[in-house]
Amino acid sequence: xxxxxxxxxxxxxxxxxxxxxVVGVAALVGIVGFIVYQFADAGQFDGEMWEWILYExxxxxxxxxxxxxxxxxxxxxxxxxxxxxxxxxxxxxxHAIFRVPSTIIVExxxxxxxxxxxxFFHYGLALGAPFYSVVLGLTLYNGSVLAEVFRAGxxxxxxxxxxxxxxxxxHKTQVMRSVLLPQALRAMLxxxxxxxxxxxxxxxxxFLITYExxxxxxRYLGGVAEFGRPLVPITLVVGAMYIVMCxxxxxxxxxxxxxxxxxxxxxxxxxxxxxxEKVLTHDPAS
Numbered sequence: 001x002x003x004x005x006x007x008x009x010x011x012x013x014x015x016x017x018x019x020x021x022v023v024g025v026a027a028l029v030g031i032v033g034f035i036v037y038q039f040a041d042a043g044q045f046d047g048e049m050w051e052w053i054l055y056e057x058x059x060x061x062x063x064x065x066x067x068x069x070x071x072x073x074x075x076x077x078x079x080x081x082x083x084x085x086x087x088x089x090x091x092x093x094x095h096a097i098f099r100v101p102s103t104i105i106v107e108x109x110x111x112x113x114x115x116x117x118x119x120f121f122h123y124g125l126a127l128g129a130p131f132y133s134v135v136l137g138l139t140l141y142n143g144s145v146l147a148e149v150f151r152a153g154x155x156x157x158x159x160x161x162x163x164x165x166x167x168x169x170x171h172k173t174q175v176m177r178s179v180l181l182p183q184a185l186r187a188m189l190x191x192x193x194x195x196x197x198x199x200x201x202x203x204x205x206x207f208l209i210t211y212e213x214x215x216x217x218x219r220y221l222g223g224v225a226e227f228g229r230p231l232v233p234i235t236l237v238v239g240a241m242y243i244v245m246c247x248x249x250x251x252x253x254x255x256x257x258x259x260x261x262x263x264x265x266x267x268x269x270x271x272x273x274x275x276x277e278k279v280l281t282h283d284p285a286s
Contacts, residue, residue: 065217076138083143088150130211153188
């Protein structure tokens with residue numbers, strides 16, 4: 001295996017890299033072990049600190065908070081993707097009347113901090129329920145970032161793709177929908193998933209305006225004196241829930257990517273099979 005910008009490491013380099021890996025893993029294990037020891041020494045793993053999770057009311061409220069987090073994430077994701085598609089198309093337009101306003105809107109909402117937008121919508125515009133302020137802020141900020149992802153994905157394709165489509169008489173909308181977007185989606189998918197993970201975690205900012213999501217409930221439950229103020233245990237549980245949700249989102253993205261790859265290979269395999277059948281049918285030796 002050869003590469004222009006990468007030299008294949010020799011035996012000494014591989015041994016050195018292995019040593020670095022061993023030292024890094026040992027350091028990581030040591031840090032995690034030290035943290036766990038400190039928690040244990042402080043009594044955070046004692047049974048009474050985890051009794052709260054056995055109460056049915058706590059379980060129901062925790063599930064309700066999780067549902068609120070997922071609801072804000074789902075609605076904001078759909079709106080952000082729609083926002084991104086519209087304004088990415090606007091930025092790619094050949095007409096300044098669409099391109100200039102789209103550029104201004106995308107750059108503006110990318111530059112404004114998300115928490116400032118949430119505060120503005122909730123306290124400035126007084127939209128009512130915190131849910132609307134959280135979703136609107138998440139939509140505008142993440143939609144603007146995703147619009148740039150979409151635009152960059154389309155522009156990363158070779159110009160020959162669009163030129164060939166124009167040569168056979170397709171107009172720009174057809175070229176974008178039928179030629180460029182299907183190819184760009186595969187390149188954009190990792191960046192889209194990364195931004196959706198950010199969106200999922202940013203739902204936690206809702207606790208600042210009293211939106212009843214996971215972080216707000218964790219903060220409340222961690223301060224309940226009846227349970228011994230189990231701030232660390234509830235933080236570990238809620239953190240694990242966020243990790244599972246992010247891993248699930250990544251898993252869905254990998255499934256969609258593998259499915260797209262299989263669907264792309266299927267027509268090629270069918271064409272090959274038909275070609276072989278044709279060769280066998282018209283074998284000169286027969």
